[in-house]
Amino acid sequence: MDKFLALTEEKRTTILNAALQCFGKFGYEKASINDIAVAAHISKASVFQYFGSKKHLYIYLLEYCKKIIEGIFDKEALDSQTDLFDRIMTSSKIEMESFKTQPFILQFISSVWEETSPDVLDSLAILTEETCKFRNDMILREDDALKFKNPEDAGPVFQMLLLMAEGYAARYRGADTFDFDTVMDDFQKNIAILRKNFYKEEYLK
Amino acid sequence: MDKFLALTEEKRTTILNAALQCFGKFGYEKASINDIAVAAHISKASVFQYFGSKKHLYIYLLEYCKKIIEGIFDKEALDSQTDLFDRIMTSSKIEMESFKTQPFILQFISSVWEETSPDVLDSLAILTEETCKFRNDMILREDDALKFKNPEDAGPVFQMLLLMAEGYAARYRGADTFDFDTVMDDFQKNIAILRKNFYKEEYLK
DNA sequence: GCACTAATAACCGAATCGGTCAAGAGGTTG
DNA sequence: CAACCTCTTGACCGATTCGGTTATTAGTGC
Numbered sequence: 130m131d132k133f134l135a136l137t138e139e140k141r142t143t144i145l146n147a148a149l150q151c152f153g154k155f156g157y158e159k160a161s162i163n164d165i166a167v168a169a170h171i172s173k174a175s176v177f178q179y180f181g182s183k184k185h186l187y188i189y190l191l192e193y194c195k196k197i198i199e200g201i202f203d204k205e206a207l208d209s210q211t212d213l214f215d216r217i218m219t220s221s222k223i224e225m226e227s228f229k230t231q232p233f234i235l236q237f238i239s240s241v242w243e244e245t246s247p248d249v250l251d252s253l254a255i256l257t258e259e260t261c262k263f264r265n266d267m268i269l270r271e272d273d274a275l276k277f278k279n280p281e282d283a284g285p286v287f288q289m290l291l292l293m294a295e296g297y298a299a300r301y302r303g304a305d306t307f308d309f310d311t312v313m314d315d316f317q318k319n320i321a322i323l324r325k326n327f328y329k330e331e332y333l334k
Numbered sequence: 335m336d337k338f339l340a341l342t343e344e345k346r347t348t349i350l351n352a353a354l355q356c357f358g359k360f361g362y363e364k365a366s367i368n369d370i371a372v373a374a375h376i377s378k379a380s381v382f383q384y385f386g387s388k389k390h391l392y393i394y395l396l397e398y399c400k401k402i403i404e405g406i407f408d409k410e411a412l413d414s415q416t417d418l419f420d421r422i423m424t425s426s427k428i429e430m431e432s433f434k435t436q437p438f439i440l441q442f443i444s445s446v447w448e449e450t451s452p453d454v455l456d457s458l459a460i461l462t463e464e465t466c467k468f469r470n471d472m473i474l475r476e477d478d479a480l481k482f483k484n485p486e487d488a489g490p491v492f493q494m495l496l497l498m499a500e501g502y503a504a505r506y507r508g509a510d511t512f513d514f515d516t517v518m519d520d521f522q523k524n525i526a527i528l529r530k531n532f533y534k535e536e537y538l539k
Numbered sequence: 540g541c542a543c544t545a546a547t548a549a550c551c552g553a554a555t556c557g558g559t560c561a562a563g564a565g566g567t568t569g
Numbered sequence: 570c571a572a573c574c575t576c577t578t579g580a581c582c583g584a585t586t587c588g589g590t591t592a593t594t595a596g597t598g599c
Contacts (some may be wrong), residue, residue: 144561154569155360155361156360159364161586161588162587162589163588171546172547172587174547174549174589174590174591175547177588177589178545178546182589183588206576264589278531279530285523285527288524289494289498291501292498292502292505293497293498293501294501295500295501295504295505296497296498296500297497298504299500299501299503299504300497322487322490322491325484326487326532327531331387337576340576341593350569366557367557368555377577378557378558378578379558379560379577379580380576380578380582382557383576383577386558387558388557403567406547419568
């Protein structure tokens with residue numbers, strides 16, 4: 130593991146991305162070390178040199194993702210946004226920006242939730258716990274609903290936006306190109322349209 | 335293949351579902367005949383008895399899904415719906431009802447779009463062509479926009495609904511339980527809320 | 540030229556791959 | 570009962586791939 134840390138950052142991220150992609154795409158058991166080595170353009174032996182075993186590599190990735198998530202979650206930036214739509218937009222932007230440089234984390238994280246291999250089952254909590262925390266803080270607040278023409282619509286609209294975010298993620302999962310800026314632009318426009326039609330006149334700035 | 339058709343319908347669907355699930359989950363190369371045999375509670379040899387080879391089985395599934403899609407696509411039922419939201423709701427209902435009895439078709443179809451194995455690459459069109467046709471007919475029509483308070487919102491709202499449908503699919507992909515009725519109920523409520531807030535008063539019957 | 544290090548080609552036994560086949564198990568005829 | 574037929578599968582095939590190891594190489598500083 131210290132052997133791995135001695136590498137240049139570029140080489141490290143190449144290897145981590147390859148591993149995240151393979152595990153994310155195939156799951157723990159079906160992803161082979163050879164798959165990862167080929168994707169990272171290094172030899173299979175090097176992977177074992179760096180991480181010792183397949184299981185150690187997987188656990189390293191879980192902890193790596195946990196740290197990344199902790200890093201991007203800026204509670205203050207979110208709390209300062211008092212408006213529901215602004216808050217969703219801000220958190221999405223934060224998320225997207227970080228995934229722009231870490232393109233395979235998203236599918237890896239979602240694959241962890243479906244992982245069933247007994248080899249790593251008891252290690253999954255490293256990540257699942259953290260992602261839960263992340264989601265729980267992006268929450269609908271009581272006074273958000275008051276801005277709606279029909280306050281009872283606030284909950285469903287919030288759920289719809291979460292659903293749409295999952296739709297975006299699903300649409301581009303596995304795709305080799307992902308134009309983040311276009312997606313965010315699209316999402317921003319959708320949010321603007323929803324706000325315009327659901328908010329009372331007085332809250333349309 | 336006639337050996338397979340001689341089986342009882344129950345046994346046939348068990349085997350097909352197992353195969354759809356494995357190929358859908360792992361992709362062509364990573365899914366093994368043994369995986370499928372275990373999931374179907376039959377022996378590996380039987381799979382070869384029924385289908386001859388792994389490739390033949392995969393192609394059989396492609397054609398099987400094609401037929402199912404052709405079957406559920408009821409053009410008349412859609413054309414008779416003049417309202418955008420009604421049309422989306424109707425097509426979603428048709429889709430959901432059929433997937434209720436064919437729970438693994440959805441993830442199999444979406445996996446086909448990501449398939450890259452050269453063994454089956456030239457056979458994928460069997461299904462991809464058909465699913466394209468299916469989607470192209472669920473289209474936004476010119477006069478739909480006229481019912482909107484802001485006609486330019488019609489396109490984005492339509493896209494949002496498609497996105498949400500993908501979100502639902504993604505959320506329950508791989509999950510072993512999927513309460514179709516609850517999901518449809520949820521979707522219906524969302525559609526009603528959107529309609530209420532986006533349509534001109536005069537179109538809210 | 541020499542020592543040290545980092546990367547990998549070659550290799551290991553074990554497991555699994557797609558695919559085959561002959562030995563049953565079970566049922567139907569005489 | 571014997572003879573026959575159909576269907577299922579355990580056991581097996583050679584080939585490949587698995588996770589993991591090791592011995593050799595290529596590069597670097599002195």
